[in-house]
Amino acid sequence: MTDTTTLTPTVGAQTVDQKRLLLTAIPGPESLARQARREAAVPQGVGTVLPVFVDRMSGGIVVDVDGNQLIDLASGIAVTSVGATHPSVVGRVHDQVDRFSHTCFLVTEYDGFIEVADTLNRLTPGTHAKKTMLFSTGAEAVENAVKIARSATKRPAVITFGHAYHGRTLMTMTMTAKNAPYKDGFGPFAPEVYRAPLAYPYRWGTSPERCAQEALADLNDLVLKQIGAHNVAAIVIEPIQGEGGFIVPPPGYLAGVQAIANAHGIVFVADEVQTGIGRTGAMFASEHAGIVPDLVVTAKALGGGLPLSAVTGRAELMDAVHPGGLGGTYSGNPIACAAALGVFEAIEHDHLLERAREIGDLITRRLRAIADECPWIGEVRGIGAMQAVEFIVPGSLEPSPEATAAVAAFCHRSGVLALTCGTYGNVVRMLPPLVITDDLLDDALSVFADACRSLS
Numbered sequence: 001m002t003d004t005t006t007l008t009p010t011v012g013a014q015t016v017d018q019k020r021l022l023l024t025a026i027p028g029p030e031s032l033a034r035q036a037r038r039e040a041a042v043p044q045g046v047g048t049v050l051p052v053f054v055d056r057m058s059g060g061i062v063v064d065v066d067g068n069q070l071i072d073l074a075s076g077i078a079v080t081s082v083g084a085t086h087p088s089v090v091g092r093v094h095d096q097v098d099r100f101s102h103t104c105f106l107v108t109e110y111d112g113f114i115e116v117a118d119t120l121n122r123l124t125p126g127t128h129a130k131k132t133m134l135f136s137t138g139a140e141a142v143e144n145a146v147k148i149a150r151s152a153t154k155r156p157a158v159i160t161f162g163h164a165y166h167g168r169t170l171m172t173m174t175m176t177a178k179n180a181p182y183k184d185g186f187g188p189f190a191p192e193v194y195r196a197p198l199a200y201p202y203r204w205g206t207s208p209e210r211c212a213q214e215a216l217a218d219l220n221d222l223v224l225k226q227i228g229a230h231n232v233a234a235i236v237i238e239p240i241q242g243e244g245g246f247i248v249p250p251p252g253y254l255a256g257v258q259a260i261a262n263a264h265g266i267v268f269v270a271d272e273v274q275t276g277i278g279r280t281g282a283m284f285a286s287e288h289a290g291i292v293p294d295l296v297v298t299a300k301a302l303g304g305g306l307p308l309s310a311v312t313g314r315a316e317l318m319d320a321v322h323p324g325g326l327g328g329t330y331s332g333n334p335i336a337c338a339a340a341l342g343v344f345e346a347i348e349h350d351h352l353l354e355r356a357r358e359i360g361d362l363i364t365r366r367l368r369a370i371a372d373e374c375p376w377i378g379e380v381r382g383i384g385a386m387q388a389v390e391f392i393v394p395g396s397l398e399p400s401p402e403a404t405a406a407v408a409a410f411c412h413r414s415g416v417l418a419l420t421c422g423t424y425g426n427v428v429r430m431l432p433p434l435v436i437t438d439d440l441l442d443d444a445l446s447v448f449a450d451a452c453r454s455l456s
């Protein structure tokens with residue numbers, strides 16, 4: 001391991017005043033001036049939540065090219081959980097890039113790759129023998145989990161769930177539930193992907209217990225009657241559905257899904273791309289549900305902003321693939337591995353699991369109070385620093401993407417970078433970096449409260 005005390009931290013959380021600051025409208029003139037060039041050079045197929053160009057980031061603040069300071073409730077979609085400039089990450093990246101940027105692990109080896117694999121083998125749920133293969137993106141890792149499961153079981157079928165998001169490649173787009181914008185016009189899709197209804201307590205219309213039981217019965221029916229258990233290679237599930245709306249499944253549901261998988265020799269895969277690496281106040285969201293997945297997929301926060309993903313799982317499953325069957329030019333790039341080691345160090349050193357729980361408590365307390373006064377809020381939910389608000393038409397269950405968009409737009413023009421999500425586009429999610437201060441969070445939530453009050 002590199003000793004970070006010998007490295008010079010370049011940019012730390014202290015270098016930018018941790019305060020929201022609006023000097024211009026959002027987006028400001030400098031950001032606007034760049035849009036025409038962006039539109040000419042980049043296709044319209046790439047959506048941008050907030051067309052603001054970033055100059056610097058630090059702690060819980062994003063500084064744009066107009067000098068505005070926005071509060072970061074996005075973390076680049078759950079990536080910069082330790083902040084975008086944590087000294088542990090920055091120092092290790094600088095050190096690595098000075099030594100070498102790339103060898104390709106398929107050509108020659110380096111320590112960082114093994115250290116990341118060892119760490120994931122140790123930290124993922126379960127005490128069984130594990131192995132890890134590194135990749136670059138979340139989708140690539142999910143695809144490889146499917147390949148490993150198929151290779152190990154010699155079975156074709158893959159089961160995913162309603163409201164699932166697994167990526168944008170052919171296989172993972174097929175596994176993703178929502179049509180627009182992810183799938184529309186991109187078919188035909190990959191074969192042998194089946195979908196079970198997800199236990200979504202708020203929209204199921206029964207008690208959480210019944211919801212879990214009925215959704216498990218649906219899954220059982222899919223496995224046994226529609227596909228045939230002996231044809232199913234893998235069941236892949238996000239412990240909390242992310243893009244689909246921050247849906248926290250009812251107690252017992254994930255354990256029930258695992259039990260069905262275990263009973264039929266199906267590989268149980270947890271997609272922890274969005275939930276993993278400390279976001280929920282545990283290293284993995286699987287821990288909250290007491291599940292021990294056969295394979296755990298990680299990405300996003302793992303690389304602390306550099307592209308890194310992993311499949312970690314039972315050694316015998318991981319070793320089922322023939323030599324040469326796993327790979328990729330950039331798989332486990334050394335700079336990304338150095339960043340990941342910095343992320344692990346930061347989480348431990350700064351007690352960020354504890355901090356994620358504190359952030360969750362603070363956000364939940366404030367959001368519940370806001371919900372009490374706002375008839376447009378149907379539900380507040382989440383675990384740790386992964387919290388969300390589902391908006392509905394008052395007095396109904398009807399999703400309100402309009403209220404959601406209005407709240408998000410209010411936040412954006414007030415300097416709070418909040419994201420939306422959900423199959424129905426009616427969820428505002430909060431994914432602050434875990435190094436954000438209480439004052440910044442309080443300020444962001446006051447803006448959010450004003451945004452909710454502005455709904456008529």
Ligand code: PLZ
Binds near residue numbers: 165272273275
């Ligand atoms: N699995 C659970 O959340 C990525 C998507 C952003 P990649 N989520 C953000 C967008 O619209 O493209 C995600 C996820 C879960 C897999 C992925 C895919 O990870 O690194 O984007 O490929």
